[in-house]
Amino acid sequence: MVGNMAHYQRIDNCLVLVAQTCYCLTMNNWSVGYEAIRTYVRFAFWLSHKRVVVTGRxxxxxxxxxxFAANHQNALMDPLAISCTNSLQSLWLARADIFKSKAARxxxxxxxxxxxYRIRDGKDNLSNNEQIFGQVIQLLEDKQSVALFPEAAHSGKRQMLPHRKxxxxxxxxxxxxxxxxxxxxxxxVGINYSHYWQFSRTLIVHYGEPIEVDRYxxxxxxxxxxxxxSLRDEIHDKIIPLTIQINSQTFYQEYEDLRQLAGETYSKTKHFDKDNTLNRFYAEQELIARIELLENTQPEQFGRIIDETRKYFQKIKENHLTDEQIGKAGKAKWARLFVQITAGIITLPVFVLGFVFNAIPFFIPREIFLKKVKDTAFMSTFNFVAGLVLFPVFYLIGVSLIFALTGSSVISIVSFILMPFAGKLAFSLLQFxxxxxxxxxxxxxxxxxIKQLTQQRDEVIRSVLKATS
Structure with a gap:
């Protein structure tokens, strides 16, 4: 009996080994299908961002x-930020609950x-991690790349969660x-968004200097x-300089408001190039660090600035205005507005063409389905994934109509190619x-x-600059 049990145990071990080997062969090989999907996703990723800046490749x-060990703030958009900015076909480790359906798996x-698997997935499932980690180690032994988030969850803030092991x-x-x-x-890896769920945002991806594990x-x-x-702490400390980190729990929103409010002016006073995305990032990073120092060393002065900031934002909220409007109020001269309105009228036909073929797939997820998304960190992910499916469908419908009207294959094909670019241009014009x-x-x-709000805004900025100089 004991001999039979040992025999079956050896068979089970062999089956597990074969399964792991087959799985690793699938994961290990460079995949044409994966690359085809990534090419399409990368193009869509470019369309959905105003600017993507990558450093440290x-x-x-x-x-x-x-x-790859990255900060995690924005659900699926974070792994895409890495996969779309380097050439490696990395294996990703993700939360187990998204693997529930057979199709998803x-x-x-x-x-x-x-x-x-995490505790919330059931204690009985935690043992499955042993097999998963074994497969990952086999991939690493074959000099492949793996990516995962040390926080094991997304925060939806410029604030890293505690790292796991x-x-x-x-x-x-x-x-x-x-x-x-x-x-x-x-x-x-540091992943930084100008906004977490707005379309046409700016993204900065920093690849930092690698940590050599054999030192341990x-x-x-x-x-x-x-x-x-110790290694966990080193990973944390190496990611921090690659991000904008707001440590304060109590005043997080005020830090974020001050970053948006004073970031551009702070950048100019520090002789940064205001039009350079990277320099603006470094300026805001430095500004946050100095405000944090002020909070720790001069709490009374910090408190006054926080009060001024809260009053200003409360005032513009009461008037149904935005900080952007107040910031541009002094520049909004009638002569300049006349030129802009004229340019708007001239470009209107271009906008209409791009809008017609892109409006429905753009607004459907935002106006109908997005209301069901409870976690705001998933908003951008939902919009992006829905767009991957909806835009091609509506482009094909549009091309079919064009072909029916013109009977020209050439015009139809050219129209299909131009539709996504026309959509991106139409969105820029819409913002204009x-x-x-x-x-x-x-x-x-x-x-x-307006003058009073502008003065109030300028006073907050002056207070911040003076206190952080």
Missing amino acids: NNIPNGKPII SFLKYIKMLPV AIPRIALDAEAKNNFALGLQIVP KNAWNENPQKAML YKNILKCLITKGFNNNQ
Whole structure:
């Protein structure tokens, strides 16, 4: 009986090994299908962002196993930010609850994603992580790349959550299994959005200097648990400089308001180029750090600035205005507005053409389905994924109508190619028209009231600049 049990146990072990090997072969190979999907997604990603800036690609090692460790603020858009800005076909570890349906499991496997189980997925499922981590280690041994988020959850804020031990555990287990000769590198990544769910935002992706895991050999031999905690802390400390980090829990919104309010002026006073996306990022990063120092060293002065900020934003809210409108109020001269309105009229036919073929797939998820999304961090993800499906469908409908009207294959094909670009241009023009309308609305307000709000705004900015100089 004991012999039979041992025999069946060996068979089970062999089956598990075969399954792991087959799975790794699927994940290991460069996939044409994956690359085709990524090319389409990358194009859509470019269309949905105003600007994408990437730094530090030279920090991604060649010919070595890699773990990308990034901050996590914006659901699915974060892995796309990494996958669309480097050439590697990385394996992603994602929360297990998105693998529930058979269709989802098949597709996610195809695009090289594996589940990671948490306590909330049931204690019985935690043991499945052993097999998953084993597959990941096999991939790393084959000098492949893996990506996951050390926070294990998204925050929806410029504020990192506490790091978990998944990355240190995988990294150190992989190196220990190979006598610390694997050459594994952990590349910290900072993902920064100008806004989390608005269309046509700015995205900055920083790839930091890699962490060489073999440096932890002695620490691992002395105390594996302590080594994991040390590596976890180093990953955290390496990601922080690549992001805008607001540490305050109590005054988070006020920090965010001050960043938007004083960021541009602070950038100018520090001799940064105001039109340079990266320099604006560094200026805001420095501004937040100085405000935080002010909070810790001069709490009374900090408190006065917070009160001024709250009063200003409360006042513009009561008047149904925005800070952007007040900031541009002084520049909104009638002569300039006349030129802008003239330009708006001239470009209107171009806008209409782009709007007709893109409006329905653009607004359907935003106006109908998005109301059901409870977690705001998923808004951008929902819009993007819905757009991947809806836009091609409506483009095909549009092309069919064009072909029916013209009978020309050439015109139909050219129209299909131009439709997404026309949509991006139409959105830019829509923003242009909205800005004109906002300026006209501002002009319609009591002039003394606008002056008062402008003075209040300038006073807050002066207080911040003086306190942080």
